[in-house]
Amino acid sequence: MYGWIWRHLPGNAWVRALISIVLVLAVVYVLFQYVFPWAEPLLPFNDVTVDGQ
Amino acid sequence: MRLVVRALSELCITAGALVVLFVAYLLYWTGVQADSASAAQIDTLQRAWADAPLVTAPARVPAPYVTGKGIAVMYVPRLGRDWKWPVLEGTGPDILKQGLGHYGRTAVLGGTGNFAVAGHRRTHGDPFKDFPLLRPGDAVVLTDGTTWFTYRIDRGPYRTVPSDTAVVDPVPRKSGFRGPGRYLTLTTCDPEWGSSHRLIVWAHLDATRPVTDGRPQALDS
Numbered sequence: 001m002y003g004w005i006w007r008h009l010p011g012n013a014w015v016r017a018l019i020s021i022v023l024v025l026a027v028v029y030v031l032f033q034y035v036f037p038w039a040e041p042l043l044p045f046n047d048v049t050v051d052g053q
Numbered sequence: 054m055r056l057v058v059r060a061l062s063e064l065c066i067t068a069g070a071l072v073v074l075f076v077a078y079l080l081y082w083t084g085v086q087a088d089s090a091s092a093a094q095i096d097t098l099q100r101a102w103a104d105a106p107l108v109t110a111p112a113r114v115p116a117p118y119v120t121g122k123g124i125a126v127m128y129v130p131r132l133g134r135d136w137k138w139p140v141l142e143g144t145g146p147d148i149l150k151q152g153l154g155h156y157g158r159t160a161v162l163g164g165t166g167n168f169a170v171a172g173h174r175r176t177h178g179d180p181f182k183d184f185p186l187l188r189p190g191d192a193v194v195l196t197d198g199t200t201w202f203t204y205r206i207d208r209g210p211y212r213t214v215p216s217d218t219a220v221v222d223p224v225p226r227k228s229g230f231r232g233p234g235r236y237l238t239l240t241t242c243d244p245e246w247g248s249s250h251r252l253i254v255w256a257h258l259d260a261t262r263p264v265t266d267g268r269p270q271a272l273d274s
Contacts, residue, residue: 001063028074036078040176041146044248045079048181048241049144049156049171050218 079176083150087178090151094139098123102198118142124155125162127170128194128272131187138180140195144171153180156221159238162195163202163258169221169238174245174252181241185210187254192271193237201262201269204237209254212243220253228255 005023009016040046118124120143127140140162144154153172160166172180193204208229211220219226221238230236235258243250262269 001060003059031071031074032078032082036075036082039075040079040083043079045173045176045242045246046146046149047215047248048149048173048251049154050213050215050220050240050251050253051144 083177084179087150087152087173087180091139091178094123094141094152095126095137098126098139098198105198118155118157118161120157121145121148123152125195125197127153129187129191130194130272131191132181132183136180138172138178140170149173150177159221160223160235162197163200163235163261165233165235166223167221167225167236167238169240171240174241174243181239181252182245184239184241184252184254187239192259192269193239193256194269194271196264199264201264202258203260203262203269203271204256205259206254206256209239209252211253211255212250213253215248215251217251220251220255225255230255230257234258 006016006020009019011019121141123139123141125140127138129136139152140155141148141152142155143157148154149171153170156169156171159169162168174181174184187206187210189206189208191206193206195202195204208227211227213220213227220228220240223236224230224233225236225238228236228238237256237258239254239256241252242248243252260269
């Protein structure tokens, strides 16, 4: 998978490395901003109230 | 064969990186966000208080609480000299990300009944991380901009199950309080990283003083 991405990036090795870093940062951003906040309530750390449920 | 092994190892590496990132998010990033969100909430409250004309406490009619908006700032000296968190109206997940949450159906601050507040034990700034250290006699100090309310803990930490809503009743069951009064209840989860139980402490209103008279002694002792 990673090899496939690397082969399909344009430019020489330096340009590819740069694009890879940008891609990684973008993935981390999406995870922190959207995916993790969504996944967090599925874990038990958020239940601090007495609610009869 | 080689292709399968490669795909599988890449999958494992990806999954491992995901888990590490998620732990970093929980342990670190939610704390960073909670610190800035709670500081902003306290800021908003203090600016609103500074703008409001100073009226002596009994004369002021308290504004009804609005869900998601700050209502007070809480100080608990036992949890740290710098321990200070905003109390917001409501106990939804989005509210508890920014500070402590006041159970909507319970009494107003300083009022007759039970002013019940929930907070995270872990993640989102760990406000109630040291909850088990609370002891009878400890002060829980709150201010709503006009009055300092000093509550004293009577009972706790008491361990119960999540469905035990009687702990936030006006006269909480098991608290030892017998008649109606001005009470305060704090709730958080137990064990530290779990949700099978809840930890509770109960307190009663010990003293009030107008903010114009300065900080209560309990904060500096």
